[in-house]
Amino acid sequence: MSEHHYQLNFGPQHPSAHGVLRLVLELDGEVVVRADPHIGLLHRGTEKLMEHKTYLQGLPYADRLDYSSMMANEHALCLAIEKLLQIEVPIRAQYLRVMFDELSRIMNHMLWVGTCALDLGAMTVFLFGARERESCFDILEATTGARMHPNYYRPGGVYRDLPDKMPQYQSSLRSAEELTRMNANRQGTVLDFIEDFAKQLPERVDDIETLLTDNRIWKQRTVGIGVVSSEQAIAMGCTGPMLRASGVAWDLRKKQPYAVYDKLDFDVATGTGGDCYDRYLVRMEECRQSAKLVLQCVNWLRTNPGPVISGDRKIAPPPRAEIKADMEALIHHFKLFTEGFPVPAGEAYAAVEHPKGEFGVYMISDGGNKPYRVKLHTPDFVHLSMLAAMAPGHMLSDVVALIGTYDIVFGSVDR
Amino acid sequence: MRLPLSHLKKTLTRIFGESVVLVEAYRELTLEVPMAQLFATMQRLRDEPDLSFDALIDVAGVDYEEFTGREPDAPRFAVVYHLLSIRNNGRLRVRVFVESETEPVVSSLVSLWPSANWMERECFDMYGIAFEGHPDLRRILTDYGFTGHPFRKDFPLSGHIEMRYDPEQKQVVYEPVSIEPRDNVPRIVREPHYGDSTPTPLPSAETR
Numbered sequence: 001m002s003e004h005h006y007q008l009n010f011g012p013q014h015p016s017a018h019g020v021l022r023l024v025l026e027l028d029g030e031v032v033v034r035a036d037p038h039i040g041l042l043h044r045g046t047e048k049l050m051e052h053k054t055y056l057q058g059l060p061y062a063d064r065l066d067y068s069s070m071m072a073n074e075h076a077l078c079l080a081i082e083k084l085l086q087i088e089v090p091i092r093a094q095y096l097r098v099m100f101d102e103l104s105r106i107m108n109h110m111l112w113v114g115t116c117a118l119d120l121g122a123m124t125v126f127l128f129g130a131r132e133r134e135s136c137f138d139i140l141e142a143t144t145g146a147r148m149h150p151n152y153y154r155p156g157g158v159y160r161d162l163p164d165k166m167p168q169y170q171s172s173l174r175s176a177e178e179l180t181r182m183n184a185n186r187q188g189t190v191l192d193f194i195e196d197f198a199k200q201l202p203e204r205v206d207d208i209e210t211l212l213t214d215n216r217i218w219k220q221r222t223v224g225i226g227v228v229s230s231e232q233a234i235a236m237g238c239t240g241p242m243l244r245a246s247g248v249a250w251d252l253r254k255k256q257p258y259a260v261y262d263k264l265d266f267d268v269a270t271g272t273g274g275d276c277y278d279r280y281l282v283r284m285e286e287c288r289q290s291a292k293l294v295l296q297c298v299n300w301l302r303t304n305p306g307p308v309i310s311g312d313r314k315i316a317p318p319p320r321a322e323i324k325a326d327m328e329a330l331i332h333h334f335k336l337f338t339e340g341f342p343v344p345a346g347e348a349y350a351a352v353e354h355p356k357g358e359f360g361v362y363m364i365s366d367g368g369n370k371p372y373r374v375k376l377h378t379p380d381f382v383h384l385s386m387l388a389a390m391a392p393g394h395m396l397s398d399v400v401a402l403i404g405t406y407d408i409v410f411g412s413v414d415r
Numbered sequence: 416m417r418l419p420l421s422h423l424k425k426t427l428t429r430i431f432g433e434s435v436v437l438v439e440a441y442r443e444l445t446l447e448v449p450m451a452q453l454f455a456t457m458q459r460l461r462d463e464p465d466l467s468f469d470a471l472i473d474v475a476g477v478d479y480e481e482f483t484g485r486e487p488d489a490p491r492f493a494v495v496y497h498l499l500s501i502r503n504n505g506r507l508r509v510r511v512f513v514e515s516e517t518e519p520v521v522s523s524l525v526s527l528w529p530s531a532n533w534m535e536r537e538c539f540d541m542y543g544i545a546f547e548g549h550p551d552l553r554r555i556l557t558d559y560g561f562t563g564h565p566f567r568k569d570f571p572l573s574g575h576i577e578m579r580y581d582p583e584q585k586q587v588v589y590e591p592v593s594i595e596p597r598d599n600v601p602r603i604v605r606e607p608h609y610g611d612s613t614p615t616p617l618p619s620a621e622t623r
Contacts, residue, residue, distance in 0.1 A: 039555060045572075048572060234469050
């Protein structure tokens with residue numbers, strides 16, 4: 001370290017460190033010379049915990065990885081288990097999964113744009129994003145019973161079908177007119193509410209874009225900052241919006257389709273510059289595409305009733321009513337929730353296009369009721385590892401823009 | 416369009432010869448490489464135009480110590496690489512078994528794919544597998560001053576040391592763990608065809 005340089009300890013309690021990132025920066029004036037991210041402050045050993053739990057008990061840990069897009073994590077884990085079990089997922093469950101994956105993407109990008117803008121000095125965007133997320137949380141709560149950690153996907157399908165009624169606001173403090181106004185889009189089913197939400201979303205994204213896209217300060221903070229060329233992005237292992245912002249049209253939903261993405265119509269947004277601004281534009285366009293996908297799923301789900309979980313009683317529990325009448329069903333239920341189901345020996349890797357990039361689960365089974373090894377590949381771990389190479393030469397304030405647009409959530413970096 | 420597995424298999428056999436060890440399962444291909452050839456093989460996988468695995472997606476350590484059906488003298492550790500070809504839209508898994516159990520070392524791939532840097536650090540931290548030629552092989556996820564490698568099968572789930580704030584000493588203190596290890600659901604590996612609808616016939620009275 002040169003005598004002109006000084007060291008700055010950024011985090012782990014810094015608000016724009018997005019969680020618990022400790023960044024040791026070596027500065028020459030305000031220019032970064034060396035950056036050394038220290039991670040692991042949120043390391044919980046999820047992979048080892050999963051090795052000590054049955055497959056079903058391991059599922060809720062997936063929600064706690066990237067806690068801003070929970071459903072996509074669950075999807076990857078379920079796909080890996082299903083691959084090893086070689087079971088079919090009912091088509092309706094696949095549409096439900098795609099719909100909730102896309103809602104997750106919207107939730108993730110709304111949180112991302114809010115916090116990133118907050119870091120760079122814009123307050124309102126966060127409130128706009130939080131409003132949209134609130135609607136999504138209400139959908140999750142109505143469908144799964146939990147707002148943030150839904151634990152909705154199961155090997156073989158999803159936990160249950162969408163309920164017929166959307167819960168309404170009730171309050172003794174608000175006036176009747178106000179309650180009527182608030183409950184206007186909650187009169188029908190959950191599916192009606194989702195449709196209303198997805199129809200309004202492009203307009204809401206426009207609201208955010210009017211605040212940022214042509215905003216001079218926003219552009220000064222992001223255009224030309226943290227440029228990653230397409231070759232660099234591939235070599236560094238970037239996936240998702242990070243890779244697409246650098247101009248590579250790589251999207252697992254198109255290139256290696258899973259669930260029912262090959263039956264749906266959507267476009268892949270790509271950037272040209274590979275800078276922070278392009279990453280922002282790509283994510284905003286993805287929100288619009290996600291809304292389009294959600295609407296297609298809503299239309300399909302309206303007209304195609306059916307089972308939402310596999311009928312294989314060795315994997316999926318029997319319906320509650322059946323347990324009361326049928327001894328066989330009771331035995332299945334008991335076995336599933338005590339011992340769990342055995343998974344044939346083998347290994348599989350399943351990846352999904354997570355809002356942040358490729359989220360992969362590598363699972364090894366030795367034939368037992370618990371996975372032998374689970375390796376979680378999380379995109380933000382890879383993206384954060386680029387920081388040491390990208391930050392030098394940038395100003396200290398640009399490091400905040402870099403961390404912001406990498407879209408980092410420590411639940412999934414540290415696992 | 417995704418690269419068909421049969422095509423990838425043919426290309427690999429053409430480039431690496433007939434003796435190449437390929438395992439196909441669940442429409443995924445695994446290439447097993449001896450430790451000494453790891454770096455050279457990986458370099459060819461990346462540079463050969465018909466393969467061009469341009470992205471290293473994941474590096475996973477595996478500890479086979481308690482694996483059901485493991486041969487007693489089989490290697491304990493393995494490193495598993497997941498490669499992705501963005502140009503050809505193909506995936507490949509590469510496994511290398513680590514010969515030594517006491518001093519596991521494999522070649523580092525940081526010079527081929529920069530993304531290997533943190534992944535190899537994680538593997539070193541969790542399994543104690545060292546990567547020869549890695550520019551900065553430090554622990555990454557565990558606490559400062561941590562000892563041991565937590566993902567090894569002989570490392571208990573509850574760990575060895577716990578940490579708490581001590582109001583008398585007015586500082587954080589480290590102590591041996593006080594909680595008992597607890598496992599409500601034992602790990603069970605059933606015999607083949609357990610629970611099938613057609614029961615295996617009981618041995619007759621004469622042979623019993």
